[in-house]
Amino acid sequence: MGFLNKIFGKKNKDETTNLDFYNEGEEEDVAFARKFKAGGGMFFYCINREESLHYLQEILKNEDISEVLCVDPKLISMINLLDCNYSTQSTGDQDIALINCEYLVALDGSIMISSDQTHHLKKSDLPKKIIVWATPSQIISSSSVGLAKIRYAKKNNIPSNITSIHGNQVQGFSSISTAKKLYLLLVEE
Template identity: 35%
Template sequence: MSLFKRLLNPKYKSDEKAKKAKDSEHGKYYPEEKLPIDEKFTYNFNKNGGKFLYCENMTEVLEAFDNILLENDWYERDVFCLNELLTARFDGFNLNFIEKPDATFFLLPCEALVANNGAILLSSNQIKEKKLKELPSNFVVFATTSQLVESISEGLRNIKNQSTNYIPSNITTIQDFEPEKEKDFMSYGSSTKNLYLLLLEDL
């Protein structure tokens, strides 16, 4: 059962309370249990300030997308989108899809969702040769649960394995989703984005 389904399951919540009580008996020197990949991504992504909406089917994806537009008053706005499939899927919301980054938000897929740091892995397949700072400050990313990977290196291997004719260039990650957050040394120079993740269950 995926994390997202477990979170909606009342029995799971009660089982988790019992498990935590049992774990507390082991003491602080007991080896930590390895988190499932979906749980690790959720924790790190939320810690980075990202906002994700879990959806079991495309109907729920479209409803969640509509709620994002409503929350931000993004109807009748320019949307930067370079993916024809997404343009077709999200047509019907009275949006103006353009191929210039001078837009209210950027609608895009991704290469992978990286669990160990809660990052979104992107390449020239999604952003061409543009730098993150050249893109809109608001992102809406469409991804599936099968795109979850443990690490960036695993994501890079997947890109290489899926690229039969050429390996995409301009590979980068984005993991800073809080504009107001004070930057530490590791995030210095990174480009902050207000990011929503539409996550479709496909496993």
């Protein structure tokens, strides 16, 4: 009878309370940061652009980066301030990519990106290390909310290749081959 109970009913209290979503009442920004870090992401909260430049420089120095892949003109201006080599075209030789994102997903700590950020590169073609520059206003509750916002905001020009990236410690078979070493610079607006 114990076998049938395991299949059809009588759930353990531990099984019903051990859901891996964010806690009820937990703020979305706190939930995102907790899940992002648990998945192997490195989180840097920045009070302004100057502090984000400091952290960016430290990341590039600590990772011993020789060339950055970056296609966003605003982010390129930041790289220029740091006097770092960059390329706007993927050659496969770049050590790291600096991108922005569509949204930060609180439900699972992932970062939603599209062809607008990756210049039409597939997730698997991006460097193994990625620095994402984002703001707190980009934190949303779930991927479905992000997709709805993209459809609404960009209804005449919906980007292709909308996907999510995770840190390199995410559990699950689907993310193993595309897991990245992720840095997030969350910059106050």
